[in-house]
Amino acid sequence: MTIKKKLGVGMASAVLGLSLIGGGTFAAFNDTATVNNHFASGTLKLSVGSNEGNKPNNFDISNMKPGDSVQRKYRLENAGTILIENIFMTVKAKEYSNNDSGATLEEFLNQFEITLYNVHSKNDGEYNDKNSLIKENTSVTLKDLVKGDLSGKIKGRYMTEGKVNLAPIGISNNSRSSTSKGNTLVIMIKFKEDSSKTDNGEFYQNKFMNNTVNFDINFEATQ
Structure with a gap:
């Protein structure tokens, strides 16, 4: 000019x-x-890294059976130059195979119970209702996260515009954020145990044997 x-x-x-x-x-x-x-425009960049040493930060599990559970720990960091206001987490499922069992994608996703924890140095290892993002006496499944059916299930401070907002957990080691100091996000997934049987005497969950699904956990940072 x-x-x-x-x-x-x-x-x-x-x-x-x-x-x-x-x-x-x-x-x-x-x-x-x-x-x-x-x-010059700034850079809005969210880094999501594993907080478990050499363990992978994705869920890639085979041979799961009812009762099994797996967890991952994540550290959220601002790797850009612009302040981060919100961190939305959404889940998308794809590439489902029921192995000709007749089970639907929603039925299979509903077999996995999800728990989210805000863990910091003072409560590391203590996963309980107090530091859970999910309301007490409430269950959230992988199906709920994929469909966004979370009304009344996630604590209010972790919900924005109908989405899970991880901003209250905070971003570590970076002042370019309106969130608090970074803690650890723990995602725990458990394969439900269901002892109910069908009319022919088979366990209801038998139809989920050899089912497979891929799913993406998306973290969206906004200013």
Whole structure:
């Protein structure tokens, strides 16, 4: 952007008036100034890393059976240059196979109970209702997370616009955030145990044997 500033215009007009009367010549003074500007957009970047040493940060589990559970710990960090206001977590399921058992995707996802914990140095290892993101006496399944059916199930401070918001957990080691100091997010997934049987005497969960599904956990940072 260039800004030009003309000086001496009033003087030139005065001299012009005299020249018309006196028949002489005149000269106008001129001056310019340039303001150089620069705009650069910042970087909004959320880093989600494992907080368990060499363990992977994804869930890639085979041969799970009812009663089995697995957990992962995550550290949220601002790796960009712009303040982070919200961290939304959503889940998307894909590539489901029921091994010709007749089970539906929603039925299979409903077999996995999800628990989310906000763990910090003072309560590390203590996973209980107090530091859970889920309301007491409430169950959340993988199906609920995929469908976004979370009304009345997640504690109010962790919900924004109908989505799970991890901002209260905080972002570690970076002042470019409106969230508190970073803690650890723990995601625990348990394969439910159901002893109910069908009319022919088989366990209801038999139809989930050799079922497979891929699912993505998405973390969206917004300013």
